[in-house]
Amino acid sequence: MSKCLVAQSGGPSSVINATVAGIVKANQMNPLYDRVLGGLNGIEGILQERFVDLTDMSDEEHRILRQTPSSALGSCRYKLKRSNSEDFEKIFAILEKNDIEVLFYIGGNDSMDTVAALSEYAARNNISNRRFIGCPKTIDNDLMHIDHAPGFGSAAKFIATTALQCWLDVNVYPASRKEVFIMETMGRDAGWLAASACLSGIVDILIVPEKPFDKDLFLSRVKECIEQTSKCFVVVSEGAHYLDGTYIKAGEAKNDLFGHAVLGGAGKTLEQMILEAGVCSRCKVQDLSTAQRCHASEQSGTDVTESYRLGISAHMRSANPAFTGRMVSIRRKEGEEYDTEYFDIEADQVANYVRNFPENWLLPDYRGITEEAEKYLRPLIQGSQALIMKDGLPAYIRPYYMK
């Protein structure tokens, strides 16, 4: 019997480990594979044969892994280029040497491109016993062909919860103290995360990349809020920009290895705008920064369960010896009550595309989101699980790459 390998890539999330836990548990329930190996630091570690054995994970470790945020197997930003045949040859040699038939790769659209590239290579070279299966994750919720990406629901729940809590904080002082509170979320190209703050019901102004930024309109809306209630609660995506594509954040944005702009600072720029225009003399900025993708205290029950089941579903589907180059996915069923079904799709249909927040889900003048948007978002933040605690803090798995 051959082995399978599971690895993680891209930016972590609060529930990405639940997919690993699902694959391991599925193999314990139905041992399709002799061993379940964990590849450390994604493709980068696989190229170095850095593996751990997860096959016999205890049920306690399994439960703690499900609640542990960030990538317990480590991640990478290594870009597997189709032109670099050396990398491909090396990977296939390592898989053969270790008798690994299936690689489950958990990640976002860059990772789905890796899954597509590896399976194309296998097909081109008539290699049928090395297969590649994608499991989706991204807090950004910008993946195509999935109702919502695992990881998003928990990030959305953290953002909406924190928005509500900060709003309670910023309002405590009397009306004589006029104040603007600006919360900045992640979201390079898509406004899903910022929009989810509106689930708190307290957002006055929402600025997302899908709606070009108009400084005058923005300032007049802030002025209106301050005049009406003396406070104004603004939520902005880091990737929000003007009509010509210039980011709100002042100064030049650097690019990362994938050619994506490194953002952050939109909130501070809006603060400066408000102060300079004299619209309000008091501003506070809360940049949610790293916390929004790892603050597992707000793991959504729906999110962690679906992420877990995607792992199980991927393992089950892999029993079909022709199953490769595909991503497991979630579809929302028709009907009033929230329910989902699992399916799979070509990984290259997901790779390198971005799904935006629908423009017709945005209210005019930055006033937030429509009821339809809320109806889509609300089920994704439902439920929570009782956390296993240790010494007053949540119990988390020590990352496997540190063991």
Add this chain to the structure above:
Amino acid sequence: MSKCLVAQSGGPSSVINATVAGIVKANQMNPLYDRVLGGLNGIEGILQERFVDLTDMSDEEHRILRQTPSSALGSCRYKLKRSNSEDFEKIFAILEKNDIEVLFYIGGNDSMDTVAALSEYAARNNISNRRFIGCPKTIDNDLMHIDHAPGFGSAAKFIATTALQCWLDVNVYPASRKEVFIMETMGRDAGWLAASACLSGIVDILIVPEKPFDKDLFLSRVKECIEQTSKCFVVVSEGAHYLDGTYIKAGEAKNDLFGHAVLGGAGKTLEQMILEAGVCSRCKVQDLSTAQRCHASEQSGTDVTESYRLGISAHMRSANPAFTGRMVSIRRKEGEEYDTEYFDIEADQVANYVRNFPENWLLPDYRGITEEAEKYLRPLIQGSQALIMKDGLPAYIRPYYMK
């Protein structure tokens, strides 16, 4: 039968409402007062006779109030000056008009000064039927004559939890990616909040106001960490400063109405230092900002219970007609197991002092805290309560000042 009045002041916390809930519930269990009024926006609202009636709060509202962060009665930063006799005369006239015998005032050391000033005024003018009782709160934990301040434990739990989660996040990339993560906490004069991050067990470098900042030592420690593990996790108090008192944060600090410096930005300044010195080319800063004092998702069970009991204890002690000008407080009992007892102390012994983090609880070279410090801190973050949820988010009381 006369009335009592409860009001809140200063910066909010995650458990300041539990003290209000305790006073209201105590009066339901033993109606010393005909009505329990809530004063809106502290002294400032009391001067405007802005009251709500809390006497008959339902048990459900009471339970939700206990889990609601921030000041549900609103707050103020109004400084009652002893020289301003007009304010004193007005307050006493309003109390008399409304037949209010006792004011419970929940706040930090500025608020205890208000309690002291009002009771001094009463004594000086032979007014025995207006009494003033202080209930402590401050996330900063810098109050004198109390083992720890209500609000601190929950903030500490949030900070330690978030530190642990962010550390898991920052470590996911391979050793080839060297990175410094800097978390900035509140703490103008005292390092309690920053120090509590060390409960996570992952802090490499801790910079607090109690230990003068030495740039060379700091940079050499960062270098050491990066060389050893390729990552470095730094926690810094906003109020950390050089030996001569200059704050780490570059530029001039503004002062607030109380003459306290408005801080924030120490993390960004450290980042700049590291980048300029070429010690590491990649830095991330997470400023916990407002979230650390309102993120009630991490309410510590110990904290919320003690805050609640302080409210009950204050109400009970107020049955003594000579009880005025005092603050209810908590003392830690001797012994291995954590346990506390309640007592009271002159409010003016608390007012306007600051209790620092003990210097002998700091390890040399910014290496964190001693075992003794951990032994003090650990019990304060224990326990949590099942939250009442609504639509996927924690259920919170709509602030009374908005009703």
